[in-house]
Amino acid sequence: MKNLIAKIGMFSFGLVLIIISCETQNETFDQFTKDGETIYIGTPDTVIVVPLGVDQSRFYVTVNADPKISKGKILDLDKNAVHEFNVDRSSLVDNTLQFDLNLDEGDYSYKVVLEDDNGNSSIQKEVTFRVYGEKYQATLLSRSVTQARATSENVTLQFSDPLDGLISSILSYEDADGAMQQMDLPNNVSEVVIDSYKLGGLIGVSGSYKPTENAIEEFQSNSLESNFPSSFALDYNLISALKLPFDATDGCYGSTYERLTNGATGEFWHSCEGDTDNADKYPFVMSFDLGVTAQLRGFRLDERSGCCGDRSPAAYQIWATNDLGQGDTADIDAGPIADWETDAAAKGWVKLLDVTNNANPTFEVEIPEVATHYRYVRVVAISSIGGGTTANFDEFTFAASSIE
Incomplete structure (x- = not known):
């Protein structure tokens, strides 16, 4: 009889523990579902930012196949919206949309988030990049004229070697009539012969640079100016x-x-x-x-x-x-x-x-x-x-x- 009473007591105690445990779990679950269940939509597959031009960048955002995605935002570190965009799948190329932003020169760390029409959003995708502007442009150097050998018939110009990142150069010069002329100066050309030139006339060389291999626009260096000789060597x-x-x-x-x-x-x-x-x-x-x-x-x-x-x-x-x-x-x-x-x-x-x-x-x-x-x-x-x-x-x- 005593054993039966003991077994009933143990069963009752276990039942109380189970009830208490269930109530605790329900309370914890309620904490996370009191505002309703959170719904996430597809995160951007890829976000790439490339230099476009002076104080400009181009964004490429690849969205996944989630049909609910209809728009998106670019957020700064303070979660302020820097840019908002719509996702129109009929205009996407390889599920990728692009847009351009004008930003001050400097380094950036942004987050890209996609949304649906009901306010649900994706997990944020972080992207870091650099914007190039006038400060970068001021560091770009043009090729210089290292020697000018003039005769009564023509002048031979020799140029310094191109620096890293230089794509090509433009040579501007004053011809015998005082008119400015231009010609391409490829990186593999170190000497140019000009038949029509003005003694003491203006020479200018400007270069084109890309800050990165995938940059879209080229940046121009300031023109490095010099002059033709004021005299020519006699034959x-x-x-x-x-x-x-x-x-x-x-x-x-x-x-x-x-x-x-x-x-x-x-x-x-x-x-x-x-x-x-x-x-x-x-x-x-x-x-x-x-x-x-x-x-x-x-x-x-x-x-x-x-x-x-x-x-x-x-x-x-x-x-x-x-x-x-x-x-x-x-x-x-x-x-x-x-x-x-x-x-x-x-x-x-x-x-x-x-x-x-x-x-x-x-x-x-x-x-x-x-x-x-x-x-x-x-x-x-x-x-x-x-x-x-x-x-x-x-x-x-x-x-x-x-x-x-």
Whole structure:
């Protein structure tokens, strides 16, 4: 009898526990269903954001097959709606819709959520991206003109190598009539020859960049501007040596005047040593027929390749004339340089340039503009950079702004 009472007691206690447990579970379930069951619709399969242009981005949102999806939102980190859009499946391509947003330059982290007409929404899809604008554009560099070699017929421009990300470049330049022209400058082109150009005219180079491979629009760098040379090199083939009385000779060690005006460095002219008549020690004079009557604007001397830069002139002069019939000038070694200058001026020679402190073994100097065109020119070498009397250099180049 006692065992039966005990069993009934245990059963009653277990039944109470079950009832209490069920009530607790119902209370917990009610907490989550008091506002009704939450219904989720399909989450965006893919969200991609690509740079479009300055302060612009393009969104690609791929929606799944859930037929209830009718619209969507772009939310910022504070859950504010940045953009809202409709989902019209009849206009989708591969279940993907696209739209463009204008945003300030910077880095963004947005969430994309899809919705149905009853206010049900999808789980949020997060996407991070960067918007490119004027700050990025200001960092873009154009290719520069590294060298410009001008003749009376054309000019050859050389350009720096393209930087990473550069797609292509546009070269703008002022032609002989002063009109601006444009031409493509592909990345694999480092040299361009222009037949019609204006001396001193404008040159501009701008480049196109893409900040990422999938960027839609190209960003333009600021135009890097420079100018054509204000003069052009006279044709070496037209220049010949006059070798007037008391001029320097062809020199020694295989030297010739032709080496000085053959357009190629590496074949030097060298004065002779000792006290012989052809020693050609500083000071000395060299005279040339330019082959044309030119408005001289520049002179260049190239030092001997790999040797003896201190033998280039520190003090030198450039003289010119159109009349060789007024008599021979004096021997420059016969007295002070000033006496030779006086005699040269009396014989119709005009001093165009007088340099006294050159320290560069290879140098290029501008001759002040004069209205007269000249056919004959003299280089008067007075002293060397190193102070010695031996002369040694490779090449002379004469430049002009026009020829007759």
